[in-house]
Amino acid sequence: MSDLLYNRLLLNFINVKNRLESLLNLYCINEYRLDIKELQISIGFVSNLIDKVQYELQLTDNLKPFSNHSLCNNNWTWKKIQQLDTKEQCLNLEFLALLRLQTLATCFDEFDEQKFLKQTTNFNINRQYHLNKMMKFIDETKSTIACGHMHINKLSSSLSSFIPQYDLNKNLLDLPQEILLRIFSFICPCELISNIAPTCRLFANLILTCFYSHLDLSPLISIYDVPRLFNHLSCLQSIRFIDWKDNISILTWSIWFDILSRKTSNLKKIHFRNIFISPILICLLIEYFPHCLETLIFDYQQNNNYYRNFDLILYLLGDKNLKLKNLTASYQLGITNFGILQLVKNLNTLVELNLVNINTINDQSIKVLCDKHNVYLEILRIDGAQLTDKALDYIAQCHRLRKIMIEFCINMTGSNFSIFQNFPKLEELYLSALNNISSESFQLLFNKNYTFKYLQCLKLGEYHMIDDNCIRLIVQSCPHLIDLTCSLAYNVTDEGFNEIVIRCNQIQYLTLTGCNQIYGEILFDVPEKYLKSIKYLNFDKCNQIEDFILIDLFQRTKFILIIDSYGSLINL
Numbered sequence: 001m002s003d004l005l006y007n008r009l010l011l012n013f014i015n016v017k018n019r020l021e022s023l024l025n026l027y028c029i030n031e032y033r034l035d036i037k038e039l040q041i042s043i044g045f046v047s048n049l050i051d052k053v054q055y056e057l058q059l060t061d062n063l064k065p066f067s068n069h070s071l072c073n074n075n076w077t078w079k080k081i082q083q084l085d086t087k088e089q090c091l092n093l094e095f096l097a098l099l100r101l102q103t104l105a106t107c108f109d110e111f112d113e114q115k116f117l118k119q120t121t122n123f124n125i126n127r128q129y130h131l132n133k134m135m136k137f138i139d140e141t142k143s144t145i146a147c148g149h150m151h152i153n154k155l156s157s158s159l160s161s162f163i164p165q166y167d168l169n170k171n172l173l174d175l176p177q178e179i180l181l182r183i184f185s186f187i188c189p190c191e192l193i194s195n196i197a198p199t200c201r202l203f204a205n206l207i208l209t210c211f212y213s214h215l216d217l218s219p220l221i222s223i224y225d226v227p228r229l230f231n232h233l234s235c236l237q238s239i240r241f242i243d244w245k246d247n248i249s250i251l252t253w254s255i256w257f258d259i260l261s262r263k264t265s266n267l268k269k270i271h272f273r274n275i276f277i278s279p280i281l282i283c284l285l286i287e288y289f290p291h292c293l294e295t296l297i298f299d300y301q302q303n304n305n306y307y308r309n310f311d312l313i314l315y316l317l318g319d320k321n322l323k324l325k326n327l328t329a330s331y332q333l334g335i336t337n338f339g340i341l342q343l344v345k346n347l348n349t350l351v352e353l354n355l356v357n358i359n360t361i362n363d364q365s366i367k368v369l370c371d372k373h374n375v376y377l378e379i380l381r382i383d384g385a386q387l388t389d390k391a392l393d394y395i396a397q398c399h400r401l402r403k404i405m406i407e408f409c410i411n412m413t414g415s416n417f418s419i420f421q422n423f424p425k426l427e428e429l430y431l432s433a434l435n436n437i438s439s440e441s442f443q444l445l446f447n448k449n450y451t452f453k454y455l456q457c458l459k460l461g462e463y464h465m466i467d468d469n470c471i472r473l474i475v476q477s478c479p480h481l482i483d484l485t486c487s488l489a490y491n492v493t494d495e496g497f498n499e500i501v502i503r504c505n506q507i508q509y510l511t512l513t514g515c516n517q518i519y520g521e522i523l524f525d526v527p528e529k530y531l532k533s534i535k536y537l538n539f540d541k542c543n544q545i546e547d548f549i550l551i552d553l554f555q556r557t558k559f560i561l562i563i564d565s566y567g568s569l570i571n572l
Helices: 003-030 035-058 077-082 093-119 127-145 178-182 189-199 199-211 226-230 251-262 279-288 310-317 337-346 363-373 389-395 416-424 439-445 466-479 494-502 521-523 547-556
Strands: 214-217 238-245 267-276 295-298 326-328 351-354 379-383 404-405 428-432 457-459 483-487 509-511 537-538 561-563
Touching: 003 035, 003 226, 003 251, 003 310, 035 279, 035 310, 093 326, 178 199, 189 199, 214 416, 226 494, 251 279, 279 310, 279 326, 295 310, 310 337, 337 363, 363 389, 379 547, 389 416, 466 494, 521 547, 547 561
Parallel strands: 214 238, 238 267, 267 295, 295 326, 326 351, 351 379, 379 404, 404 428, 428 457, 457 483, 483 509, 509 537, 537 561
Antiparallel strands: none
């Protein structure tokens, strides 16, 4: 029975313990920081789990069915784990209801957040606001999602809830799977799960096993139903865990990962959003997905029990056996130069690194990063508070860079800004707090002798020296801009603004926050004559632009999102 599962869990817990003990020995020898105590606590916790699992395995077969004591705070017992091995003969309709609920909630949440972001220039998003609206939305639609006998957190075993059997010889839609999947590719996820899947068992199996490559998993489904759902998603390539906070025990994570690792061998991306992160969780990831996991994203932790020592996490992720290529750990606490160095030294290939708002990054860590990964690195988003011009010299080695973001460039002079021309495929460039950059340095970045052929997104934050001449250089050097931001550029006037409006034919998103010398009368010719592709305009703190100009623009083209000088979305 599920002795096999117990043995797998036991083996992985032992491996996790050995990994943590090896790291503890290294820390003790080299006297690294204060991580020793935390490692000791983690080792003790795993040892306790090992003892519990070993106790269950040592019970006789006659006693095991009566073993009902809880193995963790999620109340897993031997009996509940045994039920995971029960094979379902056909799909349960409630799985489809659960998936539809997940999909609707996720789509609503993301749409609502995007709308909220466009209404304000405040980057501190109130997640509780979104959660309340989402739950209200779910309550209003729940009656249309599930039948009366279905319960969101409890699976029905009634045969009436099963999808009808399908006879291949009599169905008129007996088409090759490739054609059906091609047809399904034109249908939105909600429609697939809500209306297509329940009509035919073949359709349901195809959608779940061959079409469902991404899953957003939130507490709308119970922790006991998650493994059963995973059993049907054999084609899963990406998963995002949302809002589970610290409610998931280590044993639960291990059970989930065990099912995932056995059902899909191509899980490339895992995203944690509002999840409590721990060293043990990271060790489990390494144990279960060493050969397939390529992308790992840790969103900002919002709950009060967030993990405060992310340096240890980076050290663990720096594993030579891990195929990790893309890492996002922005806004995490406790990251030092030591953890960053261990990560970049030990990973074999690093294609994307996002460490925004980590102000411990210095020139040394950038040098090590670029020396080892210059052949692979394509996306780099970092904090530049401690970086000097030397860091840019190191970055210049990475000729494959497509996206660069360096926040708070307060110690850079811009004397070597010409290095950005070393990246022929550059698509996105974001530099902020360019307080010490002269106009001469700016001309090294944008000049008539070089054209950024692929640059679509340019964001220059808090660069007070930008004037109309600089804008003219940008327009000439970047002919394919889609997204342009110049914030607090006090010297930009209508001359520079008109240059953007007339010449940037492809631009869709334009933000000119704090450019208070712009009057904007040319907007009367938008979008009939200029900016025909524009979708978003942000004139927050552009106090010279009269309200009636923006109101007239909105009334003529209501599909454009417009932020007025007060930071409010125009919505008449």
